[in-house]
Amino acid sequence: MKSHKEPILRDVAMMAEVSIKTASRVLNNDPSVAPLTRAKVLEAMRELDYRPDPAARSLRAGRDRSVGVVVEGIGDVFVASLVASIESRLSDAGYQVLITSSHRDVSRERAIVQDFQQRRCAGVIVMPCTEDSLVGLRLGDLPVVFVDRVGEFPGSQSVVSDDFGLARIAGKHLTSHGHRRIAIVSDSQSVPTTRDRHAGFRQAMEDGGITFDPDLVRDDCLDESYVRDAINQLFALDQPPTALIATNTRLSIGVVPALHLVGRTDTAFLAFGDFPMAESLTPAITAIDHSPHRLGQIAAETLLARLKPGALDVSTEPIVVPAGLIVRGSGELPPRPTTQNSSAAIPARAT
Amino acid sequence: MKSHKEPILRDVAMMAEVSIKTASRVLNNDPSVAPLTRAKVLEAMRELDYRPDPAARSLRAGRDRSVGVVVEGIGDVFVASLVASIESRLSDAGYQVLITSSHRDVSRERAIVQDFQQRRCAGVIVMPCTEDSLVGLRLGDLPVVFVDRVGEFPGSQSVVSDDFGLARIAGKHLTSHGHRRIAIVSDSQSVPTTRDRHAGFRQAMEDGGITFDPDLVRDDCLDESYVRDAINQLFALDQPPTALIATNTRLSIGVVPALHLVGRTDTAFLAFGDFPMAESLTPAITAIDHSPHRLGQIAAETLLARLKPGALDVSTEPIVVPAGLIVRGSGELPPRPTTQNSSAAIPARAT
DNA sequence: TGTTCCAATGACAACGATGACATGCCTCGA
């Protein structure tokens, strides 16, 4: 029961009394169209409310004004801001943005990127599961930009934070407040970013002359649901930590309620990744702000630069986006006097 | 320098020694292909790592396995979870999900939906700026599902919370704790959801025999950046409120730091929309949990039902997704003794 | 044995746009 069919270029051409090709030329801003003709065609397009068919266009022209974005999962606050910022920039530039989550599955990630290429996306922005997750894929000359995590792909470029450096600063911040038993809560070290943050942290410990204690390293928190157990176990150690670092926003958001639950909000805590309520908590949370907004914006710019016609001279060096430490209180708590743990470390929940 | 060209159906056909059409039949699971032939073709496809071209497909077939999603802005935590849940369900069902933000601009919203239709999306899910934002659009028979807010469009269906009822419950919750001066902080009432929540709130006030005071209604908080001023002004009133309601998640997240800032965390507060840190704050935040996850899931299911071949008997009645009140403390604070305001209500910030 | 019918396959056009190339006309310089 559709009242009108979609107008196509032929209809425009007929109404303007020109050939289809001329109408096409107007559509593509071909300079070799007489002003008067152009006006007639534009008028016809307006009259018919014509919109070009992207499928036909991309089939014939072999390219499409769309960009694919692959992230771990859009539910995450960090990822959501990252994506929001990418989307905002690219859609202003006239690109349609296709967003899909890999759910941290490498094969899914590969399939998604392949599909984007099949769809003739002009380029893709990927937050890769692992640095080699795209290696070996047949992608033609599809421009690839990795974001938040370095990735490997011929001709690609990565836009990241200085994970090693920031983690080192974070570690130093805690040691300089007198801590010597600092636990790190993270997801798997197969994620490049996470690995770098561990390395930076270890470096900071070494700088402070602190010997490495594997009991304080929890790299088994795949998501926030693992955090509670990890925290419980850390505080059940003979020598529990006096300070904590969480290596990403999602885990940081998990650590706070877990600390409340075990009644150890007197533990120094430094979050990797700032989040909305951080300054309203008691204590307010000290955080490394590796701004997802800026990261996304720069990733988008980087991709746009590669989409410009003659962009062959582009660099493939990783771009490091600056970030800083926001001091709010939780990261400056002093170590509480070392108490040998004797009883179970699960105090009643505060009401 | 691309090593291989993408394999196309012709290559498959040649390798399997059949016609292109037969290969196409295999691709589309046409039953009238001899098992042996089918096997040969499948083998060739595997051999060549063939993947069909979505552009050509959708051009010819007039449809595409993709679904468009339009939301206000993916940066928002509520929206992010909503989208995550939609995306997850639809991509499991084999659809490519296209997500775009309207940035609360009706004309942008319309343009995006038009574009989705041009791209031959199988359907769209829209969180509309206003209920009539799509009215009059030429969309053929594109299935439309509205989410979180009722929308108007011929044949569409909306998946929403019971905004009126929930707001009424929220209001009643506060009045039953003795509050009589309750302020409501919201975005514009041009948003259908917001309007309904105001209505429910007013109903609760009426139920409690409380006379309406326009000074306590702030529907001018377009986003979180307006909240601080609104809160300041509310507490500068001669008779400041003893309780607050915020009508959406984003604003709720803005209210908490604002209350901290003015040192009035003894004000009862009820958030519309739960958020991550709610239970770790002091006081913990009582919230209406109109689960974005469930909302998204049901919206996705609703759309999928309409995408099934013979789905003409579908209902257009709004679907109401249940939600509940999570009691945590902030919503149960008693009114503090009515103090006539004399000094400015901006105490020094707590360090 | 001849006719019918169906299963399996293929030839061809078409979807809507653009690239390569051709054409006609007008201007300009010799």
Added chain:
DNA sequence: TCGAGGCATGTCATCGTTGTCATTGGAACA
């Protein structure tokens, strides 16, 4: 005055796939 050259426009084929219709060969039936 004529040819070269450039501008404006048109013709035709093509992108990769699928719908329509035709064709083939054999099984089933009278």
